[in-house]
Amino acid sequence: MTDQVLLSEREGAVLWLTLNRPRYRNAINVALITALDEALSTAASDDDIGAVVIGGAGPHFCSGHDLGSPGRDLEKPFRRVATTWYDHSDKEGAEAILVREDEAYLSIPLRWRELPKPLIAMVHGACVAGGLSLIWPADLIVASDDAYFADPVVRMGIPGIEYFAHQFVMSTRIAREFLLVGDRMSAARAYQVGMINRVVPRDDLRETTARLAKRCAARPRFGVALAKRALNAVEDRMGLRDGMSIAFGLHQVAHAHSALTLGDHVGGQDPTSIAQDLTVE
Ligand code: ZN
Numbered sequence: 001m002t003d004q005v006l007l008s009e010r011e012g013a014v015l016w017l018t019l020n021r022p023r024y025r026n027a028i029n030v031a032l033i034t035a036l037d038e039a040l041s042t043a044a045s046d047d048d049i050g051a052v053v054i055g056g057a058g059p060h061f062c063s064g065h066d067l068g069s070p071g072r073d074l075e076k077p078f079r080r081v082a083t084t085w086y087d088h089s090d091k092e093g094a095e096a097i098l099v100r101e102d103e104a105y106l107s108i109p110l111r112w113r114e115l116p117k118p119l120i121a122m123v124h125g126a127c128v129a130g131g132l133s134l135i136w137p138a139d140l141i142v143a144s145d146d147a148y149f150a151d152p153v154v155r156m157g158i159p160g161i162e163y164f165a166h167q168f169v170m171s172t173r174i175a176r177e178f179l180l181v182g183d184r185m186s187a188a189r190a191y192q193v194g195m196i197n198r199v200v201p202r203d204d205l206r207e208t209t210a211r212l213a214k215r216c217a218a219r220p221r222f223g224v225a226l227a228k229r230a231l232n233a234v235e236d237r238m239g240l241r242d243g244m245s246i247a248f249g250l251h252q253v254a255h256a257h258s259a260l261t262l263g264d265h266v267g268g269q270d271p272t273s274i275a276q277d278l279t280v281e
Helices: 030-045 093-113 129-135 172-180 187-192 202-217 221-237 240-262 271-277
Strands: 006-011 014-019 051-056 119-123 126-128 140-144 148-150 198-200
Touching (some): 006 030, 014 030, 014 202, 051 202, 093 240, 119 129, 119 202, 126 129, 140 202, 148 187, 221 240
Parallel strands (some): 051 119, 119 140, 126 148, 140 198
Antiparallel strands (some): 006 014
């Protein structure tokens, strides 16, 4: 069941990666994060790969972090690649949650942002909560017109996802609405507020993405890598990493509070009912 959580195919200089847990709407477990990280690390060092696309199999791009599938692997140990934290799996309470989430949900997506090659997210259907941490580190985001985006975790008493980049991918005014109202944002509106690069009919999604990926892949490798470093450095100096680090601490307080008062670090809420409660603006 866990063998093929990520599919990989080459088309010229473009590597296409497909999240492949369609039965669970590509819910993110550590097996999927690890597979994605390994594929991106390999792509970084393969001179024949000039750009990488991440898409999703099935009706939705991604439903967020895995809150209940049989493949949920919260307590499993996994190898650290982005932090120097110790193993979380034999720890308890806030220590176990913070150590795991710092590595898997914050530092690994930040590492993907540093990929020295263009990274393109291709989104259809839902891209919710943790799913945003798969697309926000990308350079370009292409969506089909049926795509929608939401970070509804304030409904669970949590102040936004671990990868707290909301105010860097849309204006701070819209980010406030995105978090505090917490409704779905349609692809059309996501384009309007500057969060995504293209909205196309579903049938054109792959072709439009392929065209952009091919053009990015044809650019000089070193020039692209340096441009990305410059873009990331400017965002960092605008406060991206500092803000994320503060928000991550608050996020962990929310998990601890939830565990203390409700006995469950995600508020004891049924994620399905939250998904159903989301409305489009
Ligand atoms: Zn969390």
